[in-house]
């Protein structure tokens with residue numbers, strides 16, 4: 490894998506965007522289908538997804554994105570075959586170990602968000618080592634969602650709040666949207682601006698439900714191993730064309746009437 494700066498020197502530059510999203514979230518989907526289409530096992534598809542992630546991180550830095558949150562393993566993915574789960578655990582660990590110096594060199598701050606129960610201790614160790622190594626970096630925060638599920642994240646926050654209320658540390662009735670958001674495991678990350686899913690599936694699959702309440706959704710047909718910085722930039726270009734109203738309205742009677 491070439492260093493991303495070398496790639497940039499070859500003239501692969503991001504276009505000028507009207508608007509750059511601050512926080513981009515990606516469901517990295519389609520590894521299995523990519524592999525099976527080539528007569529390969531699903532595992533080969535996951536292996537091919539590593540380069541895609543690295544290229545997208547590089548492309549996010551070049552585009553000026555400051556927060557990139559990626560779905561690497563969901564709380565539902567335990568339903569897969571024991572072989573695939575075992576591979577994914579080992580693979581996550583190996584990728585983190587192999588790439589942390591490169592990410593650190595790029596100024597990426599790695600963060601893990603997800604649940605501890607069931608997750609392999611060796612994976613948690615690598616995630617925490619990558620976090621410690623890159624903790625002071627400021628170019629881009631790369632949040633790896635490993636053993637993450639949005640509903641359970643919300644339920645965990647509710648349980649935490651109930652406990653605090655039982656201990657009389659917070660008053661029932663005093664929770665606000667803002668204070669609730671701070672109880673979520675993604676905190677201090679804020680709302681998602683651009684939510685991308687590769688592979689043609691058009692669903693959220695329990696990823697960042699609260700955080701994406703007003704995200705712009707972009708669904709790409711490209712399978713994750715074929716995704717790269719250019720696909721990311723195309724998604725950002727699509728985002729740039731969207732008018733975000735957040736429930737408000739813009740009156741422009743001088744605009745061309747629709748025929």
Ligand code: IPE
Pocket residue numbers: 517518519520521522523531561562563566577688713
């Ligand atoms: C995404 O690719 C990777 C993980 C969920 C870990 P998939 O493995 O879901 O690939 P498809 O959707 O079966 O093609």
Ligand code: IPE
Pocket residue numbers: 516517518519560561562563566690692694
């Ligand atoms: C979502 O993809 C999880 C990750 C990409 C890690 P899935 O492939 O697991 O989602 P479904 O099964 O298509 O909803």
Ligand code: MG
Pocket residue numbers: 518519520
């Ligand atoms: Mg999938």
